[in-house]
Amino acid sequence: MNFGPLIFLAAFFGLTCSWFGFVLTPQFQVGRLQQTNTIPAGALYPVSRPGLARQGLSVYRANGCAYCHSQQVGQTGTTCDVVLTDPGTNQTALLVALRKIRPALSESEDKELLASLPKTIRQGVTKEEADAAVKVLTSSSAKATTWIVPVGPDIPRWGIRRTVAEDYLFDYPVMTGSQRVGPDLANVGVRMPDANWHLRHLYAPRSAVKDSVMPLYRFLFEKRRIEGTRSPEALTLPPELGPEPGYEIVPKPEAIALVAYLMSLRANEPLFDAPVSVAAAVTSNSDTNAPSGGTSTPTNAAPTNTPPTK
Numbered sequence: 151m152n153f154g155p156l157i158f159l160a161a162f163f164g165l166t167c168s169w170f171g172f173v174l175t176p177q178f179q180v181g182r183l184q185q186t187n188t189i190p191a192g193a194l195y196p197v198s199r200p201g202l203a204r205q206g207l208s209v210y211r212a213n214g215c216a217y218c219h220s221q222q223v224g225q226t227g228t229t230c231d232v233v234l235t236d237p238g239t240n241q242t243a244l245l246v247a248l249r250k251i252r253p254a255l256s257e258s259e260d261k262e263l264l265a266s267l268p269k270t271i272r273q274g275v276t277k278e279e280a281d282a283a284v285k286v287l288t289s290s291s292a293k294a295t296t297w298i299v300p301v302g303p304d305i306p307r308w309g310i311r312r313t314v315a316e317d318y319l320f321d322y323p324v325m326t327g328s329q330r331v332g333p334d335l336a337n338v339g340v341r342m343p344d345a346n347w348h349l350r351h352l353y354a355p356r357s358a359v360k361d362s363v364m365p366l367y368r369f370l371f372e373k374r375r376i377e378g379t380r381s382p383e384a385l386t387l388p389p390e391l392g393p394e395p396g397y398e399i400v401p402k403p404e405a406i407a408l409v410a411y412l413m414s415l416r417a418n419e420p421l422f423d424a425p426v427s428v429a430a431a432v433t434s435n436s437d438t439n440a441p442s443g444g445t446s447t448p449t450n451a452a453p454t455n456t457p458p459t460k
């Protein structure tokens with residue numbers, strides 16, 4: 151009997167199924183992904199990395215940083231906090247409301263709590279419980295909000311929320327990495343904003359972290375004889391790691407681009423698919439719902455303590 155057509159059909163079926171699974175479905179899911187808005191500030195996200203940082207991405211790739219560093223923060227879920235932002239005008243009613251939410255508190259503890267706002271009244275509760283508590287508080291003319299707090303082993307040590315597909319929109323190739331010999335770098339620009347620290351760390355990881363196993367990237371730097379004055383770009387190193395007297399270590403353009411890339415790694419904006427409430431940078435009384443007209447940049451966390459999901 152001729153099994154040819156059957157084998158052909160079986161192979162065709164197998165290949166078609168894999169094509170649907172591995173090519174078409176991802177294409178439908180993220181193929182046409184576009185910039186989105188931060189919530190509730192409404193700023194465009196993400197914006198393309200600066201040119202120098204884009205060059206830095208290729209240095210990052212060329213030096214195999216992704217073999218040891220992931221760029222994907224995970225989260226296991228979200229919990230909610232209830233934050234009291236304004237005591238309102240009726241303190242007696244507020245104290246009664248507070249007693250309902252936290253019966254264990256004494257009156258003097260209540261007063262202490264109201265002395266400096268905003269204060270977290272309840273922590274780690276479900277959205278329903280948090281909304282109910284906010285309702286009780288606001289009924290006394292006080293102002294309170296529900297804060298969304300992502301939780302999981304990566305949070306908050308590496309990021310304040312999980313990373314999502316939009317975070318990588320302008321990166322090609324995407325350096326998500328798969329091993330974590332070193333810390334996750336998805337949000338390193340926010341966690342460690344000191345460019346000089348990064349340069350020193352790249353030149354001599356052990357100058358920053360005792361017993362670090364990160365390789366030394368000395369070839370990204372140049373040793374120069376000091377002629378006249380020291381270059382303003384020269385690294386400040388401890389004597390045992392620095393060059394001999396009369397010499398200085400200056401970063402090459404690759405090192406500067408790489409650090410610009412590290413500085414641009416910031417996955418901390420609240421998005422629809424990764425909601426998180428962030429503290430207002432300066433003001434304490436900031437439970438405004440009004441969109442701030444796209445003024446938020448990655449460097450200044452806009453007041454977004456209104457829960458993005460209702």
Ligand code: HEC
Pocket residue numbers: 210213214215216217218219331332333334335338348355356359362363364365367408412
């Ligand atoms: C062999 C694995 C390995 C490679 C390759 C590697 N690193 Fe690291 N990296 C580590 C380890 C381990 C740490 C933690 C100890 C330390 O801070 O030195 C680290 C720490 C860091 C930190 C500090 C992060 C933090 O949260 O403390 C940065 C930034 C960093 N590496 C950037 C890079 C860059 C950029 C490259 C590529 C040029 C790179 N690493 C290559 C292993 C590696």
